[in-house]
Amino acid sequence: GAGVSQSPSNKVTEKGKDVELRCDPISGHTALYWYRQRLGQGLEFLIYFQGNSAPDKSGLPSDRFSAERTGESVSTLTIQRTQQEDSAVYLCASSSHTWTSGGGETQYFGPGTRLLVL
Amino acid sequence: KNQVEQSPQSLIILEGKNCTLQCNYTVSPFSNLRWYKQDTGRGPVSLTIMTFSENTKSNGRYTATLDADTKQSSLHITASQLSDSASYICVVKGAGSYQLTFGKGTKLSVIP
Numbered sequence: 001g002a003g004v005s006q007s008p009s010n011k012v013t014e015k016g017k018d019v020e021l022r023c024d025p026i027s028g029h030t031a032l033y034w035y036r037q038r039l040g041q042g043l044e045f046l047i048y049f050q051g052n053s054a055p056d057k058s059g060l061p062s063d064r065f066s067a068e069r070t071g072e073s074v075s076t077l078t079i080q081r082t083q084q085e086d087s088a089v090y091l092c093a094s095s096s097h098t099w100t101s102g103g104g105e106t107q108y109f110g111p112g113t114r115l116l117v118l
Numbered sequence: 119k120n121q122v123e124q125s126p127q128s129l130i131i132l133e134g135k136n137c138t139l140q141c142n143y144t145v146s147p148f149s150n151l152r153w154y155k156q157d158t159g160r161g162p163v164s165l166t167i168m169t170f171s172e173n174t175k176s177n178g179r180y181t182a183t184l185d186a187d188t189k190q191s192s193l194h195i196t197a198s199q200l201s202d203s204a205s206y207i208c209v210v211k212g213a214g215s216y217q218l219t220f221g222k223g224t225k226l227s228v229i230p
Contacts, residue, residue: 004161031216042122042207042220043162050216059217091161106152107218109161 002026004110006092012116013082021077021113025094032069033107034077036061037089046090049075082117089114120145122221124208130227135198139224141191141208149213153182153193156205156223165193165206198228 005024013019025032034046045059049069060066064083069075079086093107122143131137143151150169154162166175166182168191175182179202181194195202205223212219 035220040222042222043218044220045217048216056216093161106164106167109163111159111161 004092004094004108006090006110006113008113009111010114010116012118014118015084016081018078018080019082019115021079021090021115023075023077023092023094023110025072025075025092026096026108028072029094029096029108030072031095031105031107032072032075033093033095034067034075035091035093037091037112039088043091046077079115082115084117087115087117120210120212120219122208122210122219124206124221124224126224127222128225128227130229131198133198133200133228133230136194136196137198137226139193139195139206139208139226141193141221143189143191143208143210143219143221145189145210145212145219147213148186148189149211149215151182151184151191152209152211152218153180153191154207154209156207158204162207195226198226200228200230202226203228 007022030051032049035043037043047067048056064080067077089112091112093109095105095107125140152167153165156162168184179196184191205225207223208221209218
């Protein structure tokens with residue numbers, strides 16, 4: 001079956017513009033995560049969706065960042081008034097199990113969206 | 119603060135040789151440790167997941183070890199191939215949490 005897909009694969013924008021990134025998780029996966037990977041850095045957790053529960057937004061770096069997910073389907077990550085420090089690869093991952101199921105679930109990652117803010 | 123440190127940052131080896139990558143972590147309480155392989159321009163792909171009670175786990179030519187007492191893990195790659203060239207990321211999950219702490223990765227280059 002299809003894996004996690006993300007679009008666009010690359011995005012170049014000007015400082016101050018808004019951008020919207022899309023993630024299509026694996027069908028049936030209840031959990032969806034967004035991460036940011038800056039050049040030379042480890043992945044940073046941004047936000048976690050689990051089914052219809054309220055998302056955990058504790059990793060979002062500022063109020064310019066927001067994300068939505070309808071049910072167990074597509075998610076969008078929106079960055080408003082982009083800044084140069086927002087330049088990074090934004091990765092989405094999905095998982096078929098909740099964190100309460102023992103912790104052994106595997107997260108399947110999409111290819112990422114490379115964002116460059118000029 | 120939960121941290122995952124990996125060494126070396128980068129490594130170049132000849133095709134056919136073996137290598138070992140290191141990971142130290144401070145995540146507590148601990149749930150499991152994962153090794154991911156990330157090819158350039160791609161998302162990470164899981165190689166192994168090890169829980170507290172597991173000391174060794176293999177996946178083909180990849181063998182991961184875990185010492186939960188010293189909070190250290192290693193990933194050993196046997197008979198390296200050109201396709202092993204990638205970043206290898208150590209990821210630790212805390213108990214009672216869905217959040218993962220990622221290391222910065224070791225960039226492995228296998229040359230002919």
